[in-house]
Amino acid sequence: MFAMVASGVALTVRAEQPIMITVTKGFGLSLYASDLGDAKQMALGDEGTLFVGSYKSGSIQALADSNADGRVDKRYVVAKGLEYPEAIAFYKGDLYVAEEERILRFVDIENRLRRPGRGKEVYDRLPG
Structure with missing residues (x-):
């Protein structure tokens, strides 16, 4: 999976899809993570953890670059079995x-990646 985020705009393309991108001089482009399945959402944590949500598989992964080389070297499953995140x-x-009908909150998540828990329900009346 290739993802580019700039000025609040995200472009996501599967690795097997041909893409033509021109990069402005002084900027670079590289593959950060692959094998993410049907990734649909992304959120960036304060410590650089990239959280990726998968709608069809009902899961949230946390991707970390612990050695700062620009590639993911640790993956954690934050949640699975979700109802259409x-x-x-x-x-x-x-x-x-x-999710389809509720909102979950994972407290202090970047310090709990190995054992994130189930998430606390903070709202349960979304129109599903």
């Missing part, structure tokens, strides 16, 4: 996941 957001250290 439609949006994710990172705010003040917590990860919020909007």
Whole structure:
């Protein structure tokens, strides 16, 4: 999977799809992560963790570049078995996941990647 985020705009293309991108002089482009399945949402944590949501598989992954070489070297499953996660957001250290009918909050997520817990339901009346 290739993802480019700039000025709040994200472009996502599967690795097997041909793409033509022109990069302005002084900028670069590289593959950060692959094998993410049906990734639909992304949120960036304060410590650089990239959270990726997959709608069809109902999962959220956390991708970390612990040695700062520009490539993912650690992956964590934050949640699985979710009911169509439609949006994710990172705010003040917590990860919020909007499912079809509810919103979950994973408290202090970047310090709990190995054992994130189930997430606390903060709202349960979204129109499904």
